[in-house]
Amino acid sequence: AFSVPAPLLQAQSLTDGDTANIMALKKTALQSNLAYEIDESLTTEVGPRLVGTPGDAQGITWAVAKMKQLGFDKVWTEEVQHVTWTRGVAEARIIAPYPQKMVAIALGGSTGTPEDGLKAEVVEFKDFAALEAAPEGSLEGKIAYVSFRMERKINGAGYGPAVKARGAGPSMAASKGAVAYVMRSVGTDNNRLGHTGGTNYKDGITRIPAAALSNPDADLLSRTISRGKPVEIFLKLTAERKDDVPVITANVIGEITGSEKPEEIVVMAAHLDSWDVGTGAVDDGIGVSVTLAAAHHIANLPERPKRTIRVILFAAEEVGLVGVKHYMKDHENEIAQHVIGAEWDFGVGLIYEMVPGVGPAALNHIRELAHLLAPLGVSLSPKNDAKGQSDLSLLGKAGMPAVNFSPDGMKYFDYHHTDNDTLDKVDPEALKQNTAVFTIFSYFAAQSGIDFRK
């Protein structure tokens, strides 16, 4: 028999009718193929959505139409500006001692090489710290190469240690005199496809071209270097940064308007933009699809929940959380009314854990939510430090309570930011569970009167 623990009874926030609604929503979400159909539509009819490209604009049009079709009460866009960056093509090869092609991809935001490319001796560093420790001037005229290998972990914890070399590597290498920068891809696969992702140039340091090698090519380069002879490589990137040429994009926002406290907002978020190489079916097509489907299931109830459920599809996440920064300005006076939020930007598997980030009194209510999610295989983390994933991390820092959902992320970084981010990587069954979780979370937060800040 199932015995309800004492703290739960004290925190009972839902009526019997609310609970019945949640059971019905769960059943609907677990049976419906809607989230998958949304992702199929986005992937097939729009495809990649790099900021400022026709695909990005097409994505915005698609999202507005889809929200209306799904029964949102209000749908609108909010303009976001960013700067122009075009990927162009990437060519890399080993010239000596053994000529071989390599598969490379420009890091997002990288400058290009000279038109004819550049050739230089390559110097390998086992990680970012080793590059950092290189003596000043020691890389003069050289290409720096960081060969750090990302570890596969269920919670994606291998990403942090690996991604440092992507963000800070190029400027660090340039500060030692390097003329270009290459790195092993931040990814756990062994496919001959590079992983892109944004890099950040430091002010006052020469911006050098920066690329990621596919993991098999990083293996090849390291094996070649390990033979002890000088290794010369060729790199050509036709990428272009135009920091003075703005592009316009938009956050797309839709609401299920609250029936009693419409000014109090429960947020479900994802980002609509993607890198250009795949079709953004996973990153973040899954987030887009799950949040839209969850809102639709709730909109299909006979009555609106008390608070407003706002789905925010952020623009320009990949290029540095640009859309959410605009959102924070546009909604400056409204942040305090964002009662709680959850973003979905790590989706490719089943959610196994919920990490809250709420006030101490609200924890009792979170346990109640956890009881509702437990049959879906979601456990409650003992931590209470969530700030929100991706975009929502900025709202979290600004005081919005959040929950983070943790999925089985073992495969996520096999596809992340590569050509391989396509619909076939999306598991329809996992999408159903993800949607059930987001549906229950947002209905629970919108229907109960809980102050998650307390």
Added chain:
Amino acid sequence: AFSVPAPLLQAQSLTDGDTANIMALKKTALQSNLAYEIDESLTTEVGPRLVGTPGDAQGITWAVAKMKQLGFDKVWTEEVQHVTWTRGVAEARIIAPYPQKMVAIALGGSTGTPEDGLKAEVVEFKDFAALEAAPEGSLEGKIAYVSFRMERKINGAGYGPAVKARGAGPSMAASKGAVAYVMRSVGTDNNRLGHTGGTNYKDGITRIPAAALSNPDADLLSRTISRGKPVEIFLKLTAERKDDVPVITANVIGEITGSEKPEEIVVMAAHLDSWDVGTGAVDDGIGVSVTLAAAHHIANLPERPKRTIRVILFAAEEVGLVGVKHYMKDHENEIAQHVIGAEWDFGVGLIYEMVPGVGPAALNHIRELAHLLAPLGVSLSPKNDAKGQSDLSLLGKAGMPAVNFSPDGMKYFDYHHTDNDTLDKVDPEALKQNTAVFTIFSYFAAQSGIDFRK
């Protein structure tokens, strides 16, 4: 307790000393990393070996040097001619109704498109038979697309039904009026990398450009077509056939010369050429490495076995068994002295079965060999119809007895003929087992006096 079945005793072909040698060879092969080191060297120092390219020539130089270094008694090359084909680049995209890029790869031997590419409506066929059934003239001005999906099977049996569309598809499509041909890749993966492989134009039919789409892109194209609107695609191939420009390559042959019957030849074979896109680490770097390592272990014994062991690294297998055809002419008078042969061109996993193709009396001896291989996990097939893999199939048809070894091929067609054919796909432990099997097979055949034709 282990009881020796009666037929085995009758067929005892080895002395106690021979058996002791085999046990020692097995131990050596299972402990040695040599085969992996050979493949590492080939992959790192040579890389891809498309017929007529610098890599092909470099591969021949490498193989001759490697054979000498490994203690072969004789090493030589035999010239092979083929025609020029260059891959160039492949571009494909959906133009309407939803513009999207696709990843495509030219089929080997394909002609190019016009310089600016071509645009046409695409017509999907679920398999080659459906294309064959299309009415005459029905594809006038269209691009034919065969979307047949290869099945994953442990023995690679999905390949045959799928590869028909690669070999015969372009001419079949052209005969109905098509201006170009695209197909779902013959492969079991879902990576955004196309699978190349040779196509064959029929005489008297217009040679139209032919490409394989990566499997996720075939999914995308089929999903787009399934919406029911006309779908227009763009295809550009800069591939070039120059049937009148010969290229020179070579079979590379090495021998461990027999101590008593040097004129009787036991063959171990593999092909040295590869497609240009990967590094040919699997296809057929594994075969090259296993056969060379096996021969080396035998060469390291204090005495040569009675018969000659000949390792043939065939040229130009990928482009139509061209090297072995030259070999058959060059060795026309010697075919009858090829007492038995085994090729290794399907290697990426553990060998689980041996299929013989020998005379009825020799089957007893094959059972003896099977007893030696059983502890390695190799069972004896009840069939006796092997003709030899790949190149050796032609010697098999010409009467040479053969054995075929069957590995776990579940992953083989994930990488086959793609950029992904790289060293990381090679399992060092499987190579050890493969090498032990080939070492035992070739020593057994060379040291016993068995007439496998009888």
